[in-house]
Amino acid sequence: MLELTEVGTQLIFIGMVLFLAGLIQGALIPKVKNSRMALSGHLTAVQCAMALAILGVMWSLVELPALVAIFAAYGCAFGFVFIWLGITVASVTxxxxxxxxxxxxxxxxxxxxxxxxxxxxxxxxxxxxxxxLLVFGLVPIFLQSL
Structure with a gap:
């Protein structure tokens, strides 16, 4: 069954902060130098935020060694934030x-x-x-469902 874990809760929180940032960015699209890039940043933030929130909810299903699991969780979160931040900087500059x-x-x-x-x-x-890594961490639960 699904249970909310500490890492899962943190991923959900990071996702919701990124979602909020994406919504704010959406409102500011007309104000930046490159509005097409700002739209791309807005969509990136909203989509990546939803992925992080979903990942947080299902985190208890991921079966990976502890350090690999931590890398996978925060690698997704930081990777998504870096992509969004890069696109946002590009939209402004x-x-x-x-x-x-x-x-x-x-x-x-x-x-x-x-x-x-x-x-x-x-x-x-x-x-x-x-x-x-997360896909590999979900293989055992997938195989159990067959």
């Missing part, structure tokens, strides 16, 4: 090299472009690894 579709027609100085690229790529890699 006009940085576009890391996200050329949403950033078409905009640019920023080399330092900001690099900062956005590092945040988005690091967040993407971190969340990809963490989510992959």
């Amino acid at each position: 006009g940085a576009s090299k890391a996200l050329p579709i949403a950033g078409a027609g905009y640019s920023a100085n080399a330092t900001l472009e690099l900062m956005v690229k590092v945040m988005v790529r690091f967040g993407s890699l971190l969340s990809l690894i963490a989510c992959t």
Whole structure:
């Protein structure tokens, strides 16, 4: 059965904070330099927040060694936040090299472009690894259901 764990509760809280940030960002879309990028950040925040909240609810089903489980949980949370933060910085500054579709027609100085690229790529890699671990952590419960 599902039970709410301490890690699960923390993931839900982080998810709801990110959800709130996404809602606020949605209201500010017309105020930033690149509104297309801000919309992307808004959607990223809302979607990643829901994923974190769902993960928090089902956390008791994940079967991984303790350190791997902690890495998976907080890797997802920090990875999602880094992606959102990178997109948000890009929307405010006009940085576009890391996200050329949403950033078409905009640019920023080399330092900001690099900062956005590092945040988005690091967040993407971190969340990809963490989510992959989570899938492996859910295999036992899936096999039990067969």
